[in-house]
Amino acid sequence: MITKQLIEQIEGEATLFFDTKDGLVESSTTSFENFRGVENILKNKPLFDALVITPRVCGICGHAHLMATVRAIEDLYKNSSHKIDISDKAQKIREFTLIMEIVQNHLKWIYFTALPELFKLKNIDKNSTQLKGAYGSSIISKAISVFAGQWPHSSYMVAGGITCDPTYVDILQAKDYVDQFISFFEKESLGVDIDKFLAFESCKDFNNLDSDVSTIEKLLIELKMNEKGFAHDRFIILGEHSFTKPSKLIQTRKYAVNSKYVTTEDSYSPNSKSYAKNALYKDEYYESGVLSRMMSSKLSPIVKNMHRRYKDSAYTRSMARIFELVYLVKYSKTLLDSINIFEPSCVEVTNISKISGTGVGVVEAPRGPLIHRIDVENGVIKDYEIITPTQFNIGSSTKQKPTPAQKAMVGSTIAEAKFIFKTFDVCSVCTTH
Amino acid sequence: MNLYWLQSGGCSGDSMSLLTYEQNIFDFFEINKIELLWHASLSTISFTEHNNLLKKIEDDELELDILCVEGNVVTGPNGSGMFDSFMGKPKKDLIEMLAHKAKYVIAVGTCASFGGFGSHENEMGGIGLQFHHKDKGGFLGKDFKTKSGYPVINLPGCPIHPNSLTVLIEEIVSGIKVDLTGLNSIDEIYNYTVHQGCTRNEYHEYKVEENQFGERGCLFFHLGCKGPTTHSSCNKYLWNEVNSKTRAGVPCFGCARPDFPQEHPFFKTPSIVDTPIELPRGVDRAHYLAYKDMAAAAAPKRLKFRIQKV
Numbered sequence: 117m118i119t120k121q122l123i124e125q126i127e128g129e130a131t132l133f134f135d136t137k138d139g140l141v142e143s144s145t146t147s148f149e150n151f152r153g154v155e156n157i158l159k160n161k162p163l164f165d166a167l168v169i170t171p172r173v174c175g176i177c178g179h180a181h182l183m184a185t186v187r188a189i190e191d192l193y194k195n196s197s198h199k200i201d202i203s204d205k206a207q208k209i210r211e212f213t214l215i216m217e218i219v220q221n222h223l224k225w226i227y228f229t230a231l232p233e234l235f236k237l238k239n240i241d242k243n244s245t246q247l248k249g250a251y252g253s254s255i256i257s258k259a260i261s262v263f264a265g266q267w268p269h270s271s272y273m274v275a276g277g278i279t280c281d282p283t284y285v286d287i288l289q290a291k292d293y294v295d296q297f298i299s300f301f302e303k304e305s306l307g308v309d310i311d312k313f314l315a316f317e318s319c320k321d322f323n324n325l326d327s328d329v330s331t332i333e334k335l336l337i338e339l340k341m342n343e344k345g346f347a348h349d350r351f352i353i354l355g356e357h358s359f360t361k362p363s364k365l366i367q368t369r370k371y372a373v374n375s376k377y378v379t380t381e382d383s384y385s386p387n388s389k390s391y392a393k394n395a396l397y398k399d400e401y402y403e404s405g406v407l408s409r410m411m412s413s414k415l416s417p418i419v420k421n422m423h424r425r426y427k428d429s430a431y432t433r434s435m436a437r438i439f440e441l442v443y444l445v446k447y448s449k450t451l452l453d454s455i456n457i458f459e460p461s462c463v464e465v466t467n468i469s470k471i472s473g474t475g476v477g478v479v480e481a482p483r484g485p486l487i488h489r490i491d492v493e494n495g496v497i498k499d500y501e502i503i504t505p506t507q508f509n510i511g512s513s514t515k516q517k518p519t520p521a522q523k524a525m526v527g528s529t530i531a532e533a534k535f536i537f538k539t540f541d542v543c544s545v546c547t548t549h
Numbered sequence: 550m551n552l553y554w555l556q557s558g559g560c561s562g563d564s565m566s567l568l569t570y571e572q573n574i575f576d577f578f579e580i581n582k583i584e585l586l587w588h589a590s591l592s593t594i595s596f597t598e599h600n601n602l603l604k605k606i607e608d609d610e611l612e613l614d615i616l617c618v619e620g621n622v623v624t625g626p627n628g629s630g631m632f633d634s635f636m637g638k639p640k641k642d643l644i645e646m647l648a649h650k651a652k653y654v655i656a657v658g659t660c661a662s663f664g665g666f667g668s669h670e671n672e673m674g675g676i677g678l679q680f681h682h683k684d685k686g687g688f689l690g691k692d693f694k695t696k697s698g699y700p701v702i703n704l705p706g707c708p709i710h711p712n713s714l715t716v717l718i719e720e721i722v723s724g725i726k727v728d729l730t731g732l733n734s735i736d737e738i739y740n741y742t743v744h745q746g747c748t749r750n751e752y753h754e755y756k757v758e759e760n761q762f763g764e765r766g767c768l769f770f771h772l773g774c775k776g777p778t779t780h781s782s783c784n785k786y787l788w789n790e791v792n793s794k795t796r797a798g799v800p801c802f803g804c805a806r807p808d809f810p811q812e813h814p815f816f817k818t819p820s821i822v823d824t825p826i827e828l829p830r831g832v833d834r835a836h837y838l839a840y841k842d843m844a845a846a847a848a849p850k851r852l853k854f855r856i857q858k859v
Contacts (some may be wrong), residue, residue, distance in 0.1 A: 151632040153672045162814040175562030232593040247575035257569040258789045265797030266788030268562045279762045279798030462763030
């Protein structure tokens with residue numbers, strides 16, 4: 117029996133079609149019915165215009181798009197024998213604002229998606245204190261604005277580096293905002309200080325905690341989310357950063373990757389027209405995002421321990437997001453401390469109208485790899501391809517070859533499936549660019 | 550009062566911006582007794598409850614006070630509006646219904662105000678609620694007025710600064726008359742130009758121009774800054790209460806202008822004989838040329854040689 121469900125509150129909407137038997141999902145398809153045509157808007161525009169346009173693909177991960185664009189541009193220069201060497205300072209500041217954007221995204225997921233949805237599933241009539249999500253977001257966006265000028269939507273990353281030239285006062289100010297956030301998060305969300313939290317070794321360590329995060333952990337177990345939501349147990353990371361490196365993992369075995377093997381295909385959506393495309397790596401579906409990055413990380417073993425016990429369940433995926441938030445927030449301070457403000461912000465680059473060729477920019481956005489592929493002639497865009505992380509996770513394919521989210525929803529009730537869908541942290545606006 | 554927030558052909562940037570509001574947007578709604586009926590990212594009611602809500606509004610069982618629309622009205626492909634659909638129907642139908650029921654209609658962001666992203670291209674067919682670029686009309690037509698007697702109130706910006714919305718809502722709630730500019734945006738916020746308050750003003754004053762990024766200088770003469778010609782208060786009410794694009798060395802992209810995104814290249818100032826074609830608002834060209842020549846000659850060393858860290 118096919119049931120149609122409109123899913124809202126995922127930065128836009130999507131429609132899920134569930135095929136159920138005895139109340140449990142046997143298979144599903146997803147369709148994203150909206151379209152904006154950004155890739156076509158970019159055609160024939162001067163290349164640097166992409167720095168203004170691509171951040172506007174998405175309000176929540178605009179910096180990721182900006183970074184993917186600037187990396188694609190700098191890759192193009194390299195391929196045209198005009199390699200640009202940006203300073204360490206520019207590299208680190210770019211990473212810092214990207215990290216802050218990821219942290220902010222995960223915080224919003226906790227307060228606007230996870231808690232409200234878990235309360236709904238358990239029929240608990242409780243306020244999920246969304247104002248905590250707004251408060252945290254407000255502080256983090258200040259840390260970003262110190263360098264970028266504003267959040268959302270800035271274009272402070274340009275070919276050659278960054279436009280801002282911070283002083284020590286700016287660095288201290290940014291650190292101060294990070295400290296404010298940590299203080300707030302420890303008290304209002306974690307219930308314990310971040311170093312103790314990062315030293316957790318197993319799920320048992322949550323037993324003595326009484327906080328929003330421990331509530332999420334408890335509800336996930338009560339709802340048996342540790343026994344559901346399994347995808348392919350295959351993970352991919354494609355963006356190269358100081359906090360994560362490209363690789364693919366089949367369970368826990370690591371292999372090398374190259375973004376050139378990423379292809380897209382039309383969604384399989386027989387019940388409705390979908391404008392989204394599925395992303396594949398060497399013709400297979402891989403899960404991308406928080407769980408992938410945490411599985412490949414050399415940091416504390418907690419997520420790997422959770423995976424050992426509960427595989428790539430909805431539980432592990434959700435907890436991985438929370439742990440990544442805390443790791444990144446702590447790491448961001450180390451990053452700020454290592455910046456040498458005397459290095460140049462921006463180096464001179466060859467006039468773009470003299471540059472032709474192709475370039476690729478890959479970034480780990482909050483939800484996984486974001487790829488921008490450009491084809492440019494004399495500084496004008498001939499072709500611009502954007503592949504977003506939600507295309508990796510929430511593609512729609514056949515019953516025989518399901519995508520990660522499709523596989524994860526099999527065997528649960530529709531209500532559970534909707535939550536499992538959201539554990540992938542869907543972004544509809546990105547996917548319907 | 551109640552408020553329905555509809556997301557149309559946009560990127561949800563305005564919603565994200567609202568969440569960064571310094572005094573906490575949820576506190577703001579509570580203090581001003583605003584009931585948020587629906588928001589695409591923040592509501593937790595079920596789909597059925599949402600549908601029932603819309604029906605109540607349509608059947609006049611529930612009076613809608615404030616309608617906020619984020620994102621432009623999508624008319625593509627070919628006028629059908631199906632590039633942005635909701636339950637199998639074009640979202641523009643829903644916008645039309647709600648706009649005629651609401652006491653106040655607020656166009657949140659440049660896309661909803663003037664068309665913005667996807668408004669120059671035929672494919673998406675994005676148009677503003679009551680304007681298409683600078684021409685009155687848009688989706689609802691130039692004569693449209695809500696039950697309160699106001700036209701669609703525009704809050705341009707890509708995204709909006711959260712203050713724009715909170716100031717407007719407070720005025721509505723308090724019954725204060727809202728003063729509108731010629732483009733139907735609220736005077737308090739959009740009266741300024743982005744140029745006013747930029748920390749690089751002295752460079753502009755003495756025509757000390759930046760030629761490439763990271764150099765420090767005025768971004769207006771070569772790097773495409775639209776600050777002097779864009780109405781917004783970014784350098785008065787700072788972004789995130791901390792900073793602004795131009796203070797961080799990013800040229801203003803004119804995101805609150807009706808023609809955003811512009812059709813000529815960003816990061817470049819179209820100019821004749823080294824003078825920008827588009828001058829600061831209201832300035833006379835002949836006088837401007839003479840003044841700038843003299844100003845450049847009077848420029849102090851501390852600015853010319855970038856001795857100060859401004």
